[in-house]
Amino acid sequence: MSVSDIYREEIIDHAKNPRNRGKLADFDIEHKENNPVCGDTITFQMKFDKQKKVKAIAFEGNGCTVSQASTSMLFESVIGKTSEEINKLSSEDVLQLLGVESLTPSRMKCALLSLEALKKAIKQ
């Protein structure tokens, strides 16, 4: 796979204009996660509805295209999901969202930062 595959228009768009960016005033969970390799960070809040499904999610963060785009895409996709469903998400699901077959191990960490953050937040 060529690296340019990851830098497609859709990914760049998500990185430059992340969906659900911002802060929730009313939330059930808040969590901060960082990637020590590059210093990428995300902080996010989540609100569940009565059916215990994600009603709203918002994040702020700094980082590379891969981490920011994957956060934007993943968070967009978890709206309407329960904690159990989020827990079942795998790295393959994130790659699928990004539309790539694989990434180098170091870039994998960037891509999975948001999933790791979600799972840790739910556990707490």
Place this chain on the structure above:
Amino acid sequence: MLNIDQVKLDFPILNQKMHNRPLVYLDNGATTQKPKKVIATITEFYEKYNANTHRGIYQLSEQATALYDGTREKVREFIGAEKIEEIIFTRGTTESINLVAYSWGRKNIQAGDEILLTEMEHHSNIVPWQLLAKEKGAVIKYIPVDKNGMLNLDNIDQYFTKKTRLLALIHVSNVLGVVNPIREIITKAHANGVMVLLDGAQSTPYMPINVKELDCDFFAFSGHKMLGPTGVGVLYVREAILETMPPFLSGGNMIREVTMSETKFEDLPLRFEAGTMPIAQVIGLGAAIDYLKLIGMENIWQHEQEIVNYALAKIRTISGVTVFGPDEKIERSGVVSFAIEGTHPHDVASILDEAGVAIRAGHHCAQPLLRALGTEATARASFYIYNDQKDVDQLVDAINQAIKILK
């Protein structure tokens, strides 16, 4: 003058393609590649001389010991120390600094004492002092850097108080290549009764070093950043200080006699080399020093000036690229830290990798410095003796490519 085409031939790893492009290795600040001579020396050691040192009463062990001790003499001469007793082999710069913090620091730093660092430090020259300060109730202070990445040394005396015990600072910045005015700083520190530890990880590979002329009390560096193998570094300590220092690691090799209740320690420098040392790596470092001397440290420093100025001139003219560090033409090591506006350095590094160019992206283990520069991460290209203008040109083409893809 360096014949770079000739030098390149000595480094087998450079003769390969990366993503179908000639490999351009520009992460020398992290670690350098190894010349054939170093690789062959290590192989030869394992094929002909391998035995444990200092204790074997047989020829192999005596040969291994002679090679090991012979390297200590090479190091002594290379950095201009007076005695071989002042040269301690460690695992690298990090361990060298930890040794000083643990041994000298624990004995000499008391509650309320001040340890002076700079904002330019690598984490390896911050964290050991933070741990020591926490344990002892000591205070850490920093000499600040300005936004160009130069130490603010106007009225340097202001940083020294009656409580200051140690100044630990970096000789050459691993992020910016800036060379600190060490002799002036050390003179001032000593005039204030403050000892000085110099982190030479980024100076020893590039310029002639003479610890006696520098007049530092401690000097630390790594083998792998100067063509040697990983796993070996050096700590120089002025003998008068070393004699007063309690052991760091303890166990075999560093003792004279052990009874059930107490131990008499070995003489210097073996007192500080506990357990079986990285013998092959030490000997490999000796081969690296031979190689560097053959090329000449003055020539290497000259080459660094030429290539860094060539690279700076080219990269600064690319629209949308910010280069960190001082704008003026100063002597500096071959390091260029840059960022492409609106992009993250990790994305830049990924695209450069596909163009065959290996650079580093991130905080370079110097987060306080990066924050002082107003950023969290940079892309860093660092050059060594096998890099030429063609390598810089390939880097510049790749940066232009990255701008095209990411903007």
